[in-house]
Amino acid sequence: MAVTAIADIAAGPTVGLLPLVALGPAFAGLTGGPRRTALIGGLALVLCLALGWYDGLFPGRRGTTALVSVAGVTAAGLVAAVMRRRREAELASVRSIAEVAQRVLLRPVPRTAGGLSAAVSYTAAVAEARIGGDLYEVVTSPGGVRVIVGDVQGKGLDAVETAADVLGAFREAAHDEPDLTGVSTRLERAMNRALCGERFVTAVIAEIREDRTVAMLNYGHPSPLMIHADGTARFLAPKTRAMPLGLGIHGAQSPETLSTAFHPGDQLLLYTDGVTEARDGRGEFYPLDSRLHLLNADSPELALDALHSDIVAHAGGPLGDDAAMLLLRYRA
Incomplete structure (x- = not known):
């Protein structure tokens, strides 16, 4: 508005710069x-009157x-400001509800469970949604520490609803069943019962036992990564992969139980395909197995923060x- 006034005075009334004063209330x-828009609009009207009298218009x-x-532009700006404030208030309300839903559905994992330290990192593809189709849980039961990391096929509210069904069933079964097979x-x-059609859930269910072993069942999910205290690492891949949960194929075989040692100082990383399928500008997947040095941080939380940033x-x-990651570290 100041630039318009100076230019109008310098150029004279013949150029016709006076209507550009409306840019002030427009922006x-x-x-x-609304209050700031009304103030700028009033100032623009006064400035327009003053310049008009000065130019003899x-x-x-x-x-x-x-x-x-x-x-007219001031009135339109006031309407736009009021509507924007209402949309911002609605968006803030939706975000607060999403945060509550996330705390209920994806509860914070315990920082310690038995002899383990645990941390989780979760990023929804739609950042405003805060939650998506990936899921995780850590439950301390009489049989040991039981965990699940899964990925629901699809996106949106249907995926969130399915994730809630999976987590509800797992939390109940993890406390009630004496062994991992019963949980699965x-x-x-x-x-x-809950899924129909072609919808399914890939998942890894694991149980960390008191005899310093970990047993897991893989339902078509990316293989977890075991990082030993000496720095060596390997993917815990079963010989044959089972079908994902929910396909409902009659007579389909359950996944074989994969057991391995889990000693103090070792780390177990469970993740979803959003991690390994992240592509760079050249279309190359994220090389998880070459980024293991990022997990050497002082705490599991710092390790996952570094890995997520990378x-x-x-x-x-x-x-x-x-993308969801769950890191379990066997405390030395």
Whole structure:
């Protein structure tokens, strides 16, 4: 508005710069609130009147047209500011509900469980949603520490609803069943009832036992990564992969139980395909097995923070898919 006034005085009334004063309330309506927009609009009207009298445009058609233009833009800016404030309030309410839903659905994992330290990292593909189709849980039961990491096929509210069904069934079965096979059987039955059509859930169910071993069942999910205290690492891949949960194929075999030692100082990383399928600008997948040095941080939380930052840097921006990581560290 100041630039317009200076240019109008310097150029004279013949150029016709007076209507540009309306840019002030126009931008105020886009960036400020209703009160600020009204203040800028009033200032614009006063400035338009002053410049119009200075240029000798009042009374006259040009001066009146400029004044009406400024008043109209001010009114439109006020309407835009009010509507934007309402949308911002609605968005804030939706975000708060999403945060509550996340705390209920994806509860914070315990920092310690038995002899383990645990940490989780979760990033939804739609950042405003806060939650997506990936899931995780850590339950301390009489049989040991039982965990699940899974990925629901699809996105949106249907995926969130399915994730809630999976977690509800797992939390109940993890406390009630004496062994891991019973947990998986209960989970399969629940998913066959809840899911229909071609919807399914890939998941890894693991149990860390007191005899310093870990047993796991893999339902078509990416293989967990075991990092030993001496720095060596290997993917815990079963010989044959089982079908994902919820496909409901009659007579399909359950996954074989994969058992391995889990000693103090070792780490177990469970993750979803949003981690390993993150692509860079050249279309190359994220090389998880070459980033193991990032997990040598003092705490599991810092280790996952470093790994997550490296994944985002590899992708060059927000991830295109939900990504969940659960790190279990056997305390020395």
